[in-house]
Amino acid sequence: MSATLTPGEAPVSLNEARGWLRMGASIDDAVVAQLIRAATNICEAFIGCRLIVSAVEEVLSVGPGAVQLGVRPVVGVDTAALLSEEGSETALGDGDYRLAIGRDGTGRLTLSGAVGGGRLRVGYRAGIAAGPNEVPEAIRQGIVRLVQHLHEARDGSGSGPPAAVAALWQPWRRMSLGGAA
Secondary structure (H helix, E strand, O other), rough: OOOOOOOOOOOOOHHHHHHHHHOOOOOOOOHHHHHHHHHHHHHHHHHHOOOOOEEEEEEOOOOOEEOOOOOOOEEEEEEEEEEEOOOOOOOOOOHOOOOOOOHHHHHHEEEEOOOOOOOOEEEEEEEEEOHHHHOOOOHHHHHHHHHHHHOOOOOOOOOOOOOOHHHHHHHHHHOOOOOOO
């Protein structure tokens, strides 16, 4: 239930992608914008992190121990509320939970007091960079190259994505084998 990428938040602009594709102005803008969004989503899935800081909202089950947030890297928690089975919501203050952020950017919320079962609605911010221009250049270059590949293969022909894309993104890839990070 995380927030989706909205126009203007793409790490690569339409003009940058058109320039890389050697396209004239405004030709196939809708197609290129769609390819930028697709390439960005593929990149985020590959590296396991949101690129540009944006709002995320999740509803999570509460059990013993910490609740792990689903999107990385966590920047901060804005809101937290317990949800009852009847549908009521109890807002939590800053003293009602503790946020711990691991080295890999994973956020874990530990609730104060004995809260067992139920659900927790958490609003937080996650992302590597504050804006498109702060996204590391290698990640941006990989997105542009993937846009080119997707554009060339849009008729269904062609091979897999270029190996250079994965090589550009590899240093930022976050994987976990389980356990605490």
